[in-house]
Amino acid sequence: MTFSDVAVSHQPLSDSLLFHEFVHVEQYRQLGISRFAELYVRGFLGGGGYDGIRLELNAYSLGARSESAPGSPFSVESEVGSWIKQGKF
Ligand SMILES: [Zn+2]
Known part of the structure; x- marks a missing residue:
């Protein structure tokens, strides 16, 4: 689980889990803690x-x-920003 820019885990972080948590760090960075928390809870309750x-x-x-x-790098910053712009969260 990630809180802003800190990822915590009961188990060693695999590369895939670390990448996943890194995406959350970027989401927090672009949305802010309050908006991230709002969207997370709304998604959980509404979805x-x-x-x-x-x-x-x-x-x-x-x-x-x-x-x-x-072998095909992409920008997580751009992808998260695109989702925000398109209202996909
Ligand atoms: Zn997650």
Whole structure:
């Protein structure tokens, strides 16, 4: 779990989990803590649980993209910004 720019875990962080938490750090950076928390809770309550949290969907989809094409770098900053601009959270 990530709180602003600190990731905490009960287990050693794998590369994929570290990438996932890094996406959350970028989401926090661009949205701010209050907006991130609002969107996270709204997603959880309105979407029927963890799977309804769009912030998680964004982090998982970028993680899948990174793992499926490791030789094709992309900007997490741009991708998160694009989701914000499009109102996808
Ligand atoms: Zn997550």
